[in-house]
Amino acid sequence: MNDVEMSPPSQLSIELEKDSQEPIYRQLIRLIREQIDSGDLENGARLPASRDLALQLGISRISVVNAYAELRSEGYLSTHTGRGTFVSTPTQFSSRPYAQNGAEPTQDLHAFRDLMRLAYKPNVINFSHGTPPGDFYPVQQLHGVINRVIERDGASALGYEPPEGYAPLRASVRDYVNSWGIRCLPSQVLVTGGTQQGLNLAVRAILAPGDTLVTSNPTYLGMRDIAFSCGVRLHGVEMDDDGISLVALEEYASTHDVKLVYVMPSFHNPTGLVMPLHRRRQLLQLAEDYDFTILEDGVYQEFQFEGESVPPLKALDENDRVIFVSGFTKSMVPGLRIGYMISTHKHYENIARIKAAADISSPGLNQRAMHLMLKHGIAAQQLDLNLQKLRRRRDMALRAAETHLPEGSTWSKPIGGLYLWVELPHHGPTAAELYVTAIQNGVAFAIGNVFYTNDGGTYQVRLNYALQDEASIPEGIARLGRAWQLAYHADPQAAHSLIL
Numbered sequence: 155m156n157d158v159e160m161s162p163p164s165q166l167s168i169e170l171e172k173d174s175q176e177p178i179y180r181q182l183i184r185l186i187r188e189q190i191d192s193g194d195l196e197n198g199a200r201l202p203a204s205r206d207l208a209l210q211l212g213i214s215r216i217s218v219v220n221a222y223a224e225l226r227s228e229g230y231l232s233t234h235t236g237r238g239t240f241v242s243t244p245t246q247f248s249s250r251p252y253a254q255n256g257a258e259p260t261q262d263l264h265a266f267r268d269l270m271r272l273a274y275k276p277n278v279i280n281f282s283h284g285t286p287p288g289d290f291y292p293v294q295q296l297h298g299v300i301n302r303v304i305e306r307d308g309a310s311a312l313g314y315e316p317p318e319g320y321a322p323l324r325a326s327v328r329d330y331v332n333s334w335g336i337r338c339l340p341s342q343v344l345v346t347g348g349t350q351q352g353l354n355l356a357v358r359a360i361l362a363p364g365d366t367l368v369t370s371n372p373t374y375l376g377m378r379d380i381a382f383s384c385g386v387r388l389h390g391v392e393m394d395d396d397g398i399s400l401v402a403l404e405e406y407a408s409t410h411d412v413k414l415v416y417v418m419p420s421f422h423n424p425t426g427l428v429m430p431l432h433r434r435r436q437l438l439q440l441a442e443d444y445d446f447t448i449l450e451d452g453v454y455q456e457f458q459f460e461g462e463s464v465p466p467l468k469a470l471d472e473n474d475r476v477i478f479v480s481g482f483t484k485s486m487v488p489g490l491r492i493g494y495m496i497s498t499h500k501h502y503e504n505i506a507r508i509k510a511a512a513d514i515s516s517p518g519l520n521q522r523a524m525h526l527m528l529k530h531g532i533a534a535q536q537l538d539l540n541l542q543k544l545r546r547r548r549d550m551a552l553r554a555a556e557t558h559l560p561e562g563s564t565w566s567k568p569i570g571g572l573y574l575w576v577e578l579p580h581h582g583p584t585a586a587e588l589y590v591t592a593i594q595n596g597v598a599f600a601i602g603n604v605f606y607t608n609d610g611g612t613y614q615v616r617l618n619y620a621l622q623d624e625a626s627i628p629e630g631i632a633r634l635g636r637a638w639q640l641a642y643h644a645d646p647q648a649a650h651s652l653i654l
């Protein structure tokens with residue numbers, strides 16, 4: 155045992171303001187940084203283990219893990235495997251300000267999110283974000299159709315469109331969703347600013363502040379943001395291999411006034427699961443029995459590369475129970491921000507009014523360009539190419555996971571969508587703890603906790619395998635496997651008693 159290991163950790167005198175708007179972990183970063191800058195904490199001083207400091211201060215461990223990670227990335231701290239975390243003179247990185255853009259639902263979510271920003275560091279193989287990669291976008295074709303729209307329509311392409319959307323695009327969307335069995339009129343199509351806006355509008359139209367939106371647990375992170383911004387509570391219902399558990403949903407619906415249930419039946423984010431036909435029919439029946447509306451998110455609907463396809467809930471909806479929301483974002487170009495909502499429901503007029511109040515209309519140039527991409531088959535061709543790539547990347551990711559992830563990890567084989575959802579062995583580091591080591595080893599993923607409305611997801615990670623090319627996937631997952639081993643051996647005691 156050397157001198158460093160024998161010296162006890164420094165006693166930190168930290169006074170947190172638990173009622174402050176400033177998140178706990180940011181206070182922690184600021185206070186530790188001040189003590190290092192002022193010389194109260196000297197170069198080489200050992201800091202308490204994250205678990206001990208969390209216990210001392212009565213805060214969650216993730217706040218401490220996150221603060222240490224950030225101070226490390228700023229060069230204030232360094233970690234020596236098996237020995238601990240030490241003060242080091244900040245010369246390597248300049249400190250960077252945090253975005254102060256409003257409150258988040260919980261401080262832990264804020265902390266996890268900021269932790270995940272480390273994925274943007276150079277040389278990190280990033281499996282973290284929920285987007286398709288740039289090589290999936292039809293850049294040249296888009297260039298061509300934008301020029302064609304401007305030549306054809308001139309100034310009319312640059313003015314306001316009707317709030318419901320550019321009429322020819324609404325007709326094309328009708329044809330597009332028709333191929334999945336959804337029957338509707340163009341007048342029942344509302345063009346939206348991406349799927350996100352469609353979800354937001356539906357929640358605003360149907361729920362009032364204080365109401366509860368029911369969803370699966372885990373669920374799409376962006377819906378947590380919407381609920382928070384609308385003052386709506388979220389109730390997460392557990393999932394099984396077929397999607398949201400209808401036993402648990404019925405139990406809840408029988409004792410609560412449920413108005414709206416948000417689901418992603420095809421290639422659920424983050425789990426990648428597909429709800430089978432029989433479960434879809436039962437869910438529709440439950441909506442009848444308990445008189446609620448289903449908000450169906452179909453943004454990954456066309457990302458199926460093998461197996462039998464299952465129709466969207468909206469295609470099975472005989473009693474006008476379902477609002478279907480999707481977009482040409484994941485399947486085509488996220489940045490055009492063109493999404494759509496199909497609602498033959500009584501809510502359509504109300505939703506269209508809220509849409510007009512939100513942004514008057516979605517951009518006309520983008521709507522017209524998207525219309526030409528659909529009309530001339532560019533969208534279909536590009537999707538075909540993307541699905542071939544996606545499948546190859548999925549295969550690569552599965553092979554690499556078999557080889558490199560620690561024994562005891564589990565996942566199911568996705569047949570579409572972007573995500574591999576991995577459960578790590580529970581005797582090792584949590585996903586958040588692994589994340590810190592993973593970044594140091596040049597790989598990033600999405601931490602499971604951010605997708606849960608409760609404290610679930612501690613050992614789960616989401617890998618967006620689409621984001622990396624075939625050469626980088628094995629390397630990225632190999633780094634993840636190495637990071638797990640390092641994190642596991644760095645803190646063998648914690649390996650048996652990890653808490654957040």
Ligand SMILES: Cc1ncc(COP(=O)(O)O)c(C=O)c1O
Pocket residue numbers: 284285347348349350351374376418423451453480481482483484488493
């Ligand atoms: C399930 C789900 N719904 C909606 C969205 C938002 O997509 P868009 O870019 O169409 O707004 C995302 C993006 O990650 C998503 O994963």
